[in-house]
Amino acid sequence: MxxxxxxxxxxxxxxxxxxxxxxxxxxxxxxGAAMALWPFISQMNPDASTQAAASIDVxxxxxxxxxxxxxxxxxxxxxxxxxxxxxxxxxxxTPIAELPDKSARNDDLPERAPxxxxxxxxxxxxxxLIMVGICTHLGCIPKGQTMSDAKGDFGGWFCPCHGSHYxxxxxxxxxxxxRNLEVxxxxxxxxxxxxxx
Amino acid sequence: MIGAMTGKRVRVAAAVVAxxxxxxxxxxxxxxxxESVHIDRQKWTFGGMFGHYDDAQLQRGFxxxxxxxxxxxxxxxxxxxxxxxxxxxxxxxxxxxxxxxTYEVDAAPNDEGKVLKRPAILTDAFPGPFKNEQEARFxxxxxLPPDLSLITRARGIDAGTPFYVLPYVMARDIVSGxxxxxxxxxxxxxxxxxPPPAGMKLADFMNYxxxxxxxxxxxxxxxxxxxxxxKYDDGTPPTVDNYARDVVAFLSWLGDPTLEERKRMGLLVIxxxxxxxxxxxxxxxxxxxxxx
Amino acid sequence: xxxxxxxxxxxxxRIEKWLDDRLPLPRMMHGQFVDFPTPRNxxxxxxTGGLLTFFLVxxxxxxxxLAMHFIPSAGDAFNSVEHIRRxxxxxxxxxxxxxxxxxxxxxxxxxHIARGLYYGSYKAPREVLWIIGxxxxxxxxxxxxxxxxxxxxxxxxxxxxxxxxxxxxxDAIIPGLGTRIVQWLWGGYSVSGTTLTRFYxxxxxxxxxxxxxxxxxxxxxxxxxxxxxxxxxIKTASDSVPMSPYAVMKDIFALSMFIILFAWFVFYVPDYLxxxxxxxxxxxxxxxxxxxxxxxFLPYYAILxxxxxxxLGVVAMFASILILLFAPWLDTxxxxxxxxxxxxxxxxxxxxxxxxxxxxxxxxxxEGAYVFWAxxxxxxxxxxxxVVMPIVGVIESPTPLPRSITESVLGKSGSSxxxxxxxxPERR
Numbered sequence: 065m066x067x068x069x070x071x072x073x074x075x076x077x078x079x080x081x082x083x084x085x086x087x088x089x090x091x092x093x094x095x096g097a098a099m100a101l102w103p104f105i106s107q108m109n110p111d112a113s114t115q116a117a118a119s120i121d122v123x124x125x126x127x128x129x130x131x132x133x134x135x136x137x138x139x140x141x142x143x144x145x146x147x148x149x150x151x152x153x154x155x156x157x158t159p160i161a162e163l164p165d166k167s168a169r170n171d172d173l174p175e176r177a178p179x180x181x182x183x184x185x186x187x188x189x190x191x192x193l194i195m196v197g198i199c200t201h202l203g204c205i206p207k208g209q210t211m212s213d214a215k216g217d218f219g220g221w222f223c224p225c226h227g228s229h230y231x232x233x234x235x236x237x238x239x240x241x242x243r244n245l246e247v248x249x250x251x252x253x254x255x256x257x258x259x260x261x
Numbered sequence: 262m263i264g265a266m267t268g269k270r271v272r273v274a275a276a277v278v279a280x281x282x283x284x285x286x287x288x289x290x291x292x293x294x295x296e297s298v299h300i301d302r303q304k305w306t307f308g309g310m311f312g313h314y315d316d317a318q319l320q321r322g323f324x325x326x327x328x329x330x331x332x333x334x335x336x337x338x339x340x341x342x343x344x345x346x347x348x349x350x351x352x353x354x355x356x357x358x359x360x361x362x363t364y365e366v367d368a369a370p371n372d373e374g375k376v377l378k379r380p381a382i383l384t385d386a387f388p389g390p391f392k393n394e395q396e397a398r399f400x401x402x403x404x405l406p407p408d409l410s411l412i413t414r415a416r417g418i419d420a421g422t423p424f425y426v427l428p429y430v431m432a433r434d435i436v437s438g439x440x441x442x443x444x445x446x447x448x449x450x451x452x453x454x455x456p457p458p459a460g461m462k463l464a465d466f467m468n469y470x471x472x473x474x475x476x477x478x479x480x481x482x483x484x485x486x487x488x489x490x491x492k493y494d495d496g497t498p499p500t501v502d503n504y505a506r507d508v509v510a511f512l513s514w515l516g517d518p519t520l521e522e523r524k525r526m527g528l529l530v531i532x533x534x535x536x537x538x539x540x541x542x543x544x545x546x547x548x549x550x551x552x553x
Numbered sequence: 554x555x556x557x558x559x560x561x562x563x564x565x566x567r568i569e570k571w572l573d574d575r576l577p578l579p580r581m582m583h584g585q586f587v588d589f590p591t592p593r594n595x596x597x598x599x600x601t602g603g604l605l606t607f608f609l610v611x612x613x614x615x616x617x618x619l620a621m622h623f624i625p626s627a628g629d630a631f632n633s634v635e636h637i638r639r640x641x642x643x644x645x646x647x648x649x650x651x652x653x654x655x656x657x658x659x660x661x662x663x664x665h666i667a668r669g670l671y672y673g674s675y676k677a678p679r680e681v682l683w684i685i686g687x688x689x690x691x692x693x694x695x696x697x698x699x700x701x702x703x704x705x706x707x708x709x710x711x712x713x714x715x716x717x718x719x720x721x722x723x724d725a726i727i728p729g730l731g732t733r734i735v736q737w738l739w740g741g742y743s744v745s746g747t748t749l750t751r752f753y754x755x756x757x758x759x760x761x762x763x764x765x766x767x768x769x770x771x772x773x774x775x776x777x778x779x780x781x782x783x784x785x786x787i788k789t790a791s792d793s794v795p796m797s798p799y800a801v802m803k804d805i806f807a808l809s810m811f812i813i814l815f816a817w818f819v820f821y822v823p824d825y826l827x828x829x830x831x832x833x834x835x836x837x838x839x840x841x842x843x844x845x846x847x848x849x850f851l852p853y854y855a856i857l858x859x860x861x862x863x864x865l866g867v868v869a870m871f872a873s874i875l876i877l878l879f880a881p882w883l884d885t886x887x888x889x890x891x892x893x894x895x896x897x898x899x900x901x902x903x904x905x906x907x908x909x910x911x912x913x914x915x916x917x918x919x920e921g922a923y924v925f926w927a928x929x930x931x932x933x934x935x936x937x938x939x940v941v942m943p944i945v946g947v948i949e950s951p952t953p954l955p956r957s958i959t960e961s962v963l964g965k966s967g968s969s970x971x972x973x974x975x976x977x978p979e980r981r
Contacts, residue, residue, distance in 0.1 A: 083544070083547050085540065085543045085544050085547050086544040086547055086548060086802075088540050088544075089537070089541045089544035090544070092533075092536065092537040092540050093537055093540075093541060093805065096533060096534070096537055102643075103642070103643035103646050104614065104615075104618050104647070106642040106643055107618050107621070107641055107642050109642050111622075111636075111641045111642060111644070112342075112346075112640040112641075112642075113340070113384070116342045116383060116384050117384050121382065310821060338635055343639075407833075410635075411635075411832045411833070414824065414829065414832040415829050415830065415832035416829055417828075424913055427913070434822070434825070435817070435818075435822055435825060438821035438822055439822065440821070440822055440824060440825070442829075443829060474842075516832075518639055519638070519639070519645040522645075523645060523646070523649075523820055523823075524820065524821065526646070526820060527816065527819075527821055530816050531813060531816050531820065534812060534813045534816055535813065538806065538809040538810050538813060541802070541805055541809045542806050544802060544806070545803055545805075545806040548798050548799060548802045549799060549802070549803070552593055552794055
């Protein structure tokens with residue numbers, strides 16, 4: 065009799081799942097499980113060896129005036145041209161209003177900076193032009209690095225794929241490419257050494 | 262009483278007896294007679310739950326490696342950039358860059374197709390002394406000095422523990438977090454060069470070593486020149502024993518560079534798990550309280 | 554007998570009703586994992602199923618992310634594992650979890666099987682459940698074997714060489730066939746990168762086959778219901794509790810404790826259960842002094858080497874696992890649980906000692922006294938199934954069983970242990 069009463073009383077009383085200890089335990093377990101997820105996501109980020117190769121040092125001393133070299137940075141070709149005074153003059157003489165893309169496209173400068181020759185180079189080192197050699201149209205590598213290459217109508221670079229012409233500051237002048245060639249982040253460690261990236 | 266002999270009680274009794282026996286026998290020396298060589302355990306800064314590397318020791322160890330071992334051994338998994346990263350020797354990056362530049366590595370083929378040399382940079386691997394295995398063997402009378410990048414992980418100690426002591430030894434090693442058997446062995450090996458016992462005939466080009474299985478090893482004593490062989494500039498006594506400890510610590514780091522992060526994270530994770538398990542245990546009892 | 558438990562799920566919202574009419578997955582989940590009646594007296598040995606499910610998921614998750622970095626070629630495999638250990642973000646952690654996770658998986662599965670053997674969980678009507686379990690064990694062993702080959706260390710290479718070479722013993726039955734089989738497995742005339750690459754493909758595949766087998770295993774379990782330490786079936790409502798929250802809370806608690814053990818190995822002694830020789834790159838021209846498999850294969854390895862004949866050794870090794878399949882029919886006891894079998898329980902402990910002893914002997918070189926004892930324990934291993942199980946079941950007088958699960962929980966004093974009502978009304 066007593067037991068039946070106990071049974072009846074008890075079937076009404078269910079374990080109170082809203083108990084604090086149960087909630088706390090579930091919260092800890094849940095947070096732990098969520099934190100455990102992070103390594104699985106993070107492992108897809110660039111690893112240490114890739115990050116180490118994120119910047120490269122380039123020695124500019126072998127590059128004579130009028131010469132250009134191409135180096136590989138983060139898997140992309142980077143054009144380094146030691147510009148002649150004529151090339152620099154031609155770049156400076158161009159009014160910004162004539163440019164299809166008026167932005168500098170320099171990773172070291174803010175988005176809105178105008179595409180002046182000064183904004184495409186480093187102060188005191190205007191004879192050096194350093195840009196990512198990937199056409200901003202559909203990704204071909206423009207010609208113009210070697211002596212025998214076509215340089216297009218503006219003396220800079222010419223993309224053979226769809227006929228984009230870049231000038232001596234790497235800015236798009238004619239053709240389907242929408243943007244000037246990208247200037248990567250770089251700095252001069254000395255007059256003859258730069259670090260890209 | 263049959264009733265008292267429930268399966269659970271029998272199991273518990275058997276387990277207690279087994280534990281008591283192994284604990285009692287655990288007091289016996291772990292080393293049994295036989296072919297296994299006795300290797301002492303050393304005290305390392307990186308052992309145990311709170312282990313960490315001593316940066317200064319790793320730097321000295323690197324110096325010992327370069328001055329003594331690098332003539333014959335490569336460490337191809339060391340990249341110069343690793344010398345500057347945290348959790349390791351933590352040399353200043355500029356110093357590592359200059360050091361790297363004193364080494365030469367193969368450049369990419371030039372316009373003529375020739376492979377010239379260029380100074381190494383941070384992303385290059387540490388160059389080894391030989392072009393390939395064949396050249397190494399040629400110079401070393403047929404023996405191949407192994408790459409040492411993983412040597413402390415690739416060696417262990419077979420203490421010849423008798424089976425009745427083994428559960429105790431295993432439990433003790435697991436609970437104390439013992440992972441340094443390889444380091445203990447390499448230390449014993451490079452300090453294990455002694456004159457061979459009377460009457461023992463060594464094969465050609467072989468050296469007697471107390472730690473090496475079989476006791477005859479092709480490698481000669483690297484520290485035969487004795488104390489003072491390597492100059493330390495941080496005041497540490499330049500003794501052979503310190504050279505051995507420092508270079509083994511360096512190689513231990515090279516084989517396990519993420520040790521510090523691993524043990525640090527382990528502390529946090531296990532602490533969190535203990536707390537969570539406690540809460541879950543209480544929660545389980547709360548939920549089941551209406552049933553028991 | 555708890556069969557075909559009907560879900561008491563009632564869809565509450567319009568969307569729930571819409572889904573319930575088209576694909577009653579929530580109903581099935583509710584019926585099978587929320588209000589499913591589980592015996593109220595199952596002890597912590599019954600949490601191994603949950604542990605195993607967790608570790609299957611964990612191995613698959615860590616395996617897939619490792620596969621994003623691992624390169625399955627002879628020249629690159631070892632280097633890619635080192636790249637994971639050194640450069641990949643948290644690579645060292647994921648790799649440790651995967652390697653240690655395999656060992657944890659086997660610890661759990663061996664406890665799970667021992668539990669089944671002790672409490673007679675293989676006896677009718679759970680024979681199919683048991684058989685599927687043995688199939689899962691075989692799939693796990695194949696997966697683990699191939700997985701261990703992937704780092705392409707010395708032990709990886711030589712363990713594969715030894716174990717695949719065993720199939721050449723078929724030459725003793727049909728000359729030439731064994732060698733052909735071995736070359737087919739290798740994809741060449743010796744173990745090579747070709748072997749590694751195909752083992753990688755299969756190692757990635759098998760866990761999903763295991764998932765399928767586990768689904769069948771759980772299905773078979775839910776048809777017949779779980780066993781419990783008394784071996785009695787659920788008869789009344791007071792014998793059982795709904796799975797959620799009771800069994801679920803117990804499982805999660807047990808999992809948290811097991812994960813502490815897991816974490817201890819992952820963070821403090823990750824290489825303890827492995828072999829140092831596997832940190833040496835595979836060298837086909839240099840055999841390590843002692844080739845040993847991973848610890849979970851040691852008992853079978855001991856049995857293999859105990860038999861002096863090559864073919865019979867291979868047969869004995871496979872037989873030692875396949876014999877489990879016949880346990881439901883070899884065991885003649887009328888009583889399920891060894892808790893009530895005073896004679897058999899001693900033989901069971903002898904069996905556990907035998908398996909542990911064989912594991913130890915498998916790690917030792919096959920010389921001297923080790924050979925003798927390996928043969929002794931191999932003999933008992935098979936005797937246990939072929940002689941002890943049939944005979945003891947017949948001659949033994951079991952101790953009295955409780956009248957019900959409820960009674961076994963209430964105890965002799967008939968104390969006011971309250972009977973827990975299921976959270977939702979039971980429909981039988």
